[in-house]
Amino acid sequence: MFEQLPALQVAITLTAAPLVMLLWKAPRLAWAITLASCWASLAVTLALFGAVADGGSWSYEMGGWAPPWGIEYRVDAANAWILLIIGLVSAIVMPYARESVEREIARDKIALFYSAFLLANAGLIGIAITGDAFNIFVFFEISALASYALIAMGSDRRAVLSAYQYLVMGTVGTTFLLIGIGFLYIMTGTLNLYDLAARLPEVSDTNTVRAAFAFLVVGISLKLALFPLHLWLPNAYSYAPSMVTVFLSATATKVAIYVLLRFIYSVFGFEFSFEELSMQWVLMPLALLGIVIPSVAAVFQDDVKRLLAYSSVAQVGYMILGVSLASALGLMASILHLFNHAITKAALFMAVGCLVYRLGGVSLRRIAGAGQRMPWTMAAFVIAGLSLIGVPLTAGFVTKWHLLQATLEAGYWPVALLLLGSSLLAAMYIWKVVEAAYFREPEDAGADVREAPLALLVPTWALTLATLVFGIWAAFSVGAARTAAEVLLGRGVAW
Amino acid sequence: MNQYIVLRVVSRLLIPVILIFALYVQFHGEYSPGGGFQAGIMFTAAFVVYSLLFGLEEVQRAFPPVAAHVLSAGGALLYIAVGYATMLLGGNFLEYKVLLPNDQAGETFGIIVIELGVGITVAAVALSLYYSFAGRFVDREAGD
Amino acid sequence: MAVGRRRWVIEALIDIVLLTLLATVGIGIVVIRNLLAVTMLSGIYSLIVAVLFVLMDAVDVALTEAAVGAGIMVILMLGTIALTTREERVHGTGHNLLAFVVVLITGAALIYATLDMPGFGDPEAPAHTHLSPRFTQDSPEEIGIPNMVTSVLASYRGIDTLGEVIVIFAAAVGVLLVLGGGAVRRRRPPTDADDPAGEGRR
Numbered sequence: 001m002f003e004q005l006p007a008l009q010v011a012i013t014l015t016a017a018p019l020v021m022l023l024w025k026a027p028r029l030a031w032a033i034t035l036a037s038c039w040a041s042l043a044v045t046l047a048l049f050g051a052v053a054d055g056g057s058w059s060y061e062m063g064g065w066a067p068p069w070g071i072e073y074r075v076d077a078a079n080a081w082i083l084l085i086i087g088l089v090s091a092i093v094m095p096y097a098r099e100s101v102e103r104e105i106a107r108d109k110i111a112l113f114y115s116a117f118l119l120a121n122a123g124l125i126g127i128a129i130t131g132d133a134f135n136i137f138v139f140f141e142i143s144a145l146a147s148y149a150l151i152a153m154g155s156d157r158r159a160v161l162s163a164y165q166y167l168v169m170g171t172v173g174t175t176f177l178l179i180g181i182g183f184l185y186i187m188t189g190t191l192n193l194y195d196l197a198a199r200l201p202e203v204s205d206t207n208t209v210r211a212a213f214a215f216l217v218v219g220i221s222l223k224l225a226l227f228p229l230h231l232w233l234p235n236a237y238s239y240a241p242s243m244v245t246v247f248l249s250a251t252a253t254k255v256a257i258y259v260l261l262r263f264i265y266s267v268f269g270f271e272f273s274f275e276e277l278s279m280q281w282v283l284m285p286l287a288l289l290g291i292v293i294p295s296v297a298a299v300f301q302d303d304v305k306r307l308l309a310y311s312s313v314a315q316v317g318y319m320i321l322g323v324s325l326a327s328a329l330g331l332m333a334s335i336l337h338l339f340n341h342a343i344t345k346a347a348l349f350m351a352v353g354c355l356v357y358r359l360g361g362v363s364l365r366r367i368a369g370a371g372q373r374m375p376w377t378m379a380a381f382v383i384a385g386l387s388l389i390g391v392p393l394t395a396g397f398v399t400k401w402h403l404l405q406a407t408l409e410a411g412y413w414p415v416a417l418l419l420l421g422s423s424l425l426a427a428m429y430i431w432k433v434v435e436a437a438y439f440r441e442p443e444d445a446g447a448d449v450r451e452a453p454l455a456l457l458v459p460t461w462a463l464t465l466a467t468l469v470f471g472i473w474a475a476f477s478v479g480a481a482r483t484a485a486e487v488l489l490g491r492g493v494a495w
Numbered sequence: 496m497n498q499y500i501v502l503r504v505v506s507r508l509l510i511p512v513i514l515i516f517a518l519y520v521q522f523h524g525e526y527s528p529g530g531g532f533q534a535g536i537m538f539t540a541a542f543v544v545y546s547l548l549f550g551l552e553e554v555q556r557a558f559p560p561v562a563a564h565v566l567s568a569g570g571a572l573l574y575i576a577v578g579y580a581t582m583l584l585g586g587n588f589l590e591y592k593v594l595l596p597n598d599q600a601g602e603t604f605g606i607i608v609i610e611l612g613v614g615i616t617v618a619a620v621a622l623s624l625y626y627s628f629a630g631r632f633v634d635r636e637a638g639d
Numbered sequence: 640m641a642v643g644r645r646r647w648v649i650e651a652l653i654d655i656v657l658l659t660l661l662a663t664v665g666i667g668i669v670v671i672r673n674l675l676a677v678t679m680l681s682g683i684y685s686l687i688v689a690v691l692f693v694l695m696d697a698v699d700v701a702l703t704e705a706a707v708g709a710g711i712m713v714i715l716m717l718g719t720i721a722l723t724t725r726e727e728r729v730h731g732t733g734h735n736l737l738a739f740v741v742v743l744i745t746g747a748a749l750i751y752a753t754l755d756m757p758g759f760g761d762p763e764a765p766a767h768t769h770l771s772p773r774f775t776q777d778s779p780e781e782i783g784i785p786n787m788v789t790s791v792l793a794s795y796r797g798i799d800t801l802g803e804v805i806v807i808f809a810a811a812v813g814v815l816l817v818l819g820g821g822a823v824r825r826r827r828p829p830t831d832a833d834d835p836a837g838e839g840r841r
Contacts, residue, residue: 007578007588014805015575018568021812062798064590069773071798112816119809126802138802142809149813160817179749186756189769199765211752520702525784528698530792532803536706543714552823560822567811571804578801589797599783606784606793609800616804620811621711623821627814628718630821 002047006060006073009044009083009129012037013122020115027110031101034114035094038087041125045087049080055483059131067131068192074131077483081335082128082258085342089250090121093346096459097243100353104155104241113153117247119146124255133181133191133267136259137174140223143255144170147248154239162235169222169232176219183212184267196267204272213277216263224256226320227290230313237309242353245305249312250346254338257319261331264323265488274326283324288418290317295425304362304433305352308345311388311429314422315341321419322403325410328485328493333402335488336481340387340395340470347384347463351377354452354460364432369442371434373449376457378437380464385430387467390423394471398478499548506548513541521614525603531610535617543625551629560630563623570616574609581605653694661687672727674720682713699788 016037023030052058057076061067075083097117105113123143127136148170152163185191187208188199203209218229225233233253237245264273273279291314298310315337322334354377355362355370371378387394400423407416442449451457470477486493517537524530546554578588586593591605664684668677685708692701757764778790792800 004582004588007582011575011578011588014801015572015579017805017812018571018575018808021568022565061587062589063794063796064587064592065795069770070795109816112812116809116812116816119805119812122805132799134796135799135802138799138806141806142802145806145809145813149809149816152813152817183752186764186766189765189767189771199769203765206755208752208755211748214748524789525786527786528702528788530699530789533699533702533706536703536711540706540710543711555823560820564811564815564820567808571801571808574801574804589794589801591794591797599781602782602794603784606782606789609793609797610789613800613804617807620807623811624711624715624814625718626821627818628715628722628821630823631818632718632721633823 003060005044005047006058006075006129007062009041009048010073010122010126012041012044013118013125017115017118017122020111020118022111024108024111027102027107028098030111030114031094031098034097034118037118038090038094038121041121042087042091045080045083048075049084052076052080053480053483055487057487068190068195071135072131072192072194073129074194075129077480077487078262078335078485079128079258081339081480081484082255083125085254085339086121086124086128086251089247089342089346092459092462093243093246093350096246096350096353096456099453099455100243100357101241103357104243105153109153113150113241116146116149117244119143120150120247120252124251127255128258131193133184133193133196135191137178137181140174140177143252144174147244147252150244150248151236151240153244154241156239158235159239162232162239166232166236169229173219173222176215176222178219180212180214180216180219183208183215187212193262193267197269200268200272204268204276210277213268213273217260217279220256220260220263224253224260225313225316227286227293227313227317230290230294230316233313234306234309237312238303238306242349242356245309246346246349246353249309249349250342253312253316254342257316257334257338261323261334261488265331266490270326270489280324280326283320284415287317287321287324288415290314290320291422292418292425295422295429298429299425299432301429302364304355304364304367305349307429307433308348308352311426312345314426315345318399318403318419321415322406325406325412327406327410328489328495329402329409330406331488332478332481332485333399333406335484336402336477337399339477339481340399340467343463343466343470344384344387344394344396347460347467348381348388350456350460350463351381351384354380354456357452357456358449364436365443367433367437368440369437370449371438373442374451377452377460378434380457380460381437382430382434383464384467385434387471389426389430392471393468395467395474395477397471398474402478503548506544510541510545513537513544517541517618521610522607524610525606531613531615532617535614535619536621538614538618539621539625542622546625546629551626551633555626558622560623560626563619563626566615566619567623568616570612570614570619573612573615577605577608577612650694654691657687657691657694661691672729673725674727675717675725677727678713678716678720681716682709685709685712699786 016033020030020033023033048058052075055077057074059067060073062071062073064070101110101113120143123139123141123146126139127143130136130139148163148167151166152160181191184196184200187203187206188196190196190199200209222229237249240248264279294310294313294317298307298314301307301310319334319337319341322330322337324330352362354374355367358374359366359370383394387396390396390400400419404416404419407413407419482493482495517534520529520537521531521534524534542554542558545557577591581590581593582588584593589605592598592601594605595601661684664680664687668680668684671677671680685704688708689701689705692698692704761767774787774791774795778787778795779785782790782794784790
């Protein structure tokens with residue numbers, strides 16, 4: 001059965017989704033099956049990750065048809081890293097989900113809710129693992145449809161509207177993606193990513209391929225919320241149920257960034273993307289604007305969830321900045337940030353979920369005094385917040401350090417200064433929350449507000465500690481990100 | 496719509512034909528255009544026509560919403576089950592040729608089963624969607 | 640040769656007529672504010688597209704387009720109109736310059752892309768020389784069924800089709816979550832067993 005692992009990686013979650021949907025009378029059982037499938041999926045991921053950690057790859061022929069005729073699943077250090085992010089976050093968010101979801105979702109919809117969660121999860125796994133361009137599109141559709149439904153389940157009435165906004169933008173994004181893939185097929189006659197890479201150089205000097213590149217990049221940028229195509233994200237993240245925000249913020253945009261990296265490095269190749277089309281000169285201004293403007297916007301938010309959502313847009317800016325440096329070190333910093341930001345932001349949104357659980361909302365007014373009433377929750381928020389700012393000994397610092405090195409290596413010292421300035425902005429908006437929670441008197445001083453239940457606190461702290469662990473012991477994540485960068489660049493790099 | 500006697504009579508005659516044509520498209524998909532997707536939609540179309548003329552309640556007695564919900568999961572599970580079966584028989588996921596001793600027969604058999612899964616899910620989902628929309632409308636009428 | 644040429648002219652004429660109709664219907668959908676009319680036009684749009692697919696010998700796709708686009712889609716849209724409103728509410732001037740510019744750029748990019756494409760039906764096009772020969776020549780032997788489209792969809796690219804089934808299933812899950820299951824309330828009090836999505840709560 002061992003050689004079937006790449007298929008099982010997708011199949012487990014894909015099976016659980018319809019099964020869970022049938023359990024509308026047993027929400028607890030639905031939760032238990034979802035949890036079990038997420039853990040089983042993580043176990044498979046770890047096995048795959050271990051098998052390709054040395055930089056090799058593992059190809060699996062779906063339906064027993066050799067690529068490029070059949071669909072190939074190919075695991076290598078780059079997508080195993082993404083699978084690890086998805087697997088870890090969903091395995092940790094599920095124990096957290098039970099009480100949070102029971103509080104926020106009507107009892108008779110819980111099973112459907114978990115079914116949608118599993119679909120979103122399976123879609124993201126499929127996007128990451130597949131080696132076929134059209135298969136990527138199919139799984140994008142699965143995860144997108146499920147995500148729209150999940151976001152619409154937020155308790156605020158505006159959740160439905162923000163899900164609709166996301167639906168419109170997301171549909172444009174996947175349509176562009178499909179147009180790009182169609183153009184590539186017209187010019188090469190193949191859909192397999194690695195076969196495309198082999199056949200594209202022959203036809204790369206054509207309008208069709210250049211247009212395909214443009215459509216793919218714009219379509220994926222909509223999905224990954226690159227400034228200024230990010231407008232759907234703040235609303236979607238602020239109004240979604242807590243558990244959905246945790247999961248999507250940590251995984252959805254990361255997977256889209258992976259797809260972008262896969263296309264520009266593995267399929268089109270470094271020379272075409274950066275030397276012929278000079279896309280760094282498009283990406284870098286957008287990345288810088290995307291870091292500064294949303295960070296400033298975050299400072300002016302009154303709702304903690306919304307504030308963190310804007311910060312997510314800014315973090316996407318960091319990841320794209322690394323790519324736009326067009327260097328191995330920049331790419332590696334981006335890949336590293338995928339993971340470090342995923343655990344940091346998931347920890348922050350989990351802490352926010354704890355606050356929502358007890359306080360019903362997270363406007364700055366509402367969380368006043370939370371520092372005394374919910375000390376563990378707020379302590380987790382502060383530590384994860386430090387990681388978001390990039391304070392030494394946290395995961396966030398490890399990425400910022402490498403990103404800074406990469407910008408200096410490329411000789412862009414004003415960009416390096418801007419990076420430091422944006423950390424200052426991050427410190428400002430995190431401080432706003434801390435100030436409200438610790439130094440303001442609660443308005444309803446008499447109300448009995450207790451610490452969040454252990455079922456929520458333990459997963460929150462697990463991720464919070466992870467931001468410290470991966471901040472102090474950076475060898476693992478840095479090593480994995482290096483291997484992933486080498487795989488994407490397709491050559492050995494002298495680090 | 497009780498007064499539209501012509502419509503009622505014609506649709507009574509038409510609905511069985513639509514259903515049989517849907518089954519034809521489903522099971523003849525290997526030889527002629529068609530397959531589970533198209534057949535599923537046609538199958539549902541028959542129920543929708545019936546519902547437009549005789550009311551949602553009537554059609555839900557014939558095909559209850561809960562059955563539609565269960566079948567929409569069931570078709571997908573049938574498809575995935577074929578994948579697990581091929582894995583247990585020593586092939587890759589969805590490698591139908593291992594299902595039967597003869598490679599070609601295995602492929603054909605696998606395709607027929609998964610197309611059935613596709614048809615079931617598509618028909619059940621299309622009907623569920625129709626129920627969800629029409630059910631709200633009936634609810635609102637009753638509330639007014 | 641003369642017969643082939645006449646055939647080509649007739650096909651081109653049919654294409655031109657159909658595409659003109661398509662464009663007209665498309666403009667109609669954008670301009671008309673009555674949603675009932677728009678729904679009907681979108682059904683017609685799908686039918687024309689289906690005919691175009693037939694002309695391109697993509698009969699399987701045509702069948703799907705006709706059944707989904709002109710059939711179920713129209714009914715669901717009519718259901719939505721019955722629940723909401725028949726007249727589109729116009730915000731501001733009703734014109735969005737940014738959207739217009741985006742559409743223009745997208746259209747220009749699409750035209751730009753076609754300039755270097757191989758001609759329609761060109762036997763030397765990569766789409767016909769790379770993977771297709773195996774699908775068209777070996778699939779009857781490898782799969783044992785004459786409809787190659789089914790062979791490719793269900794077997795060579797079986798996981799894609801599974802994915803599409805899951806997409807459809809996801810649509811059902813999404814609609815059940817947002818709208819509920821739609822069971823008609825009967826005289827007797829509803830029980831939990833009747834409604835997985837709990838529409839009985841309303």
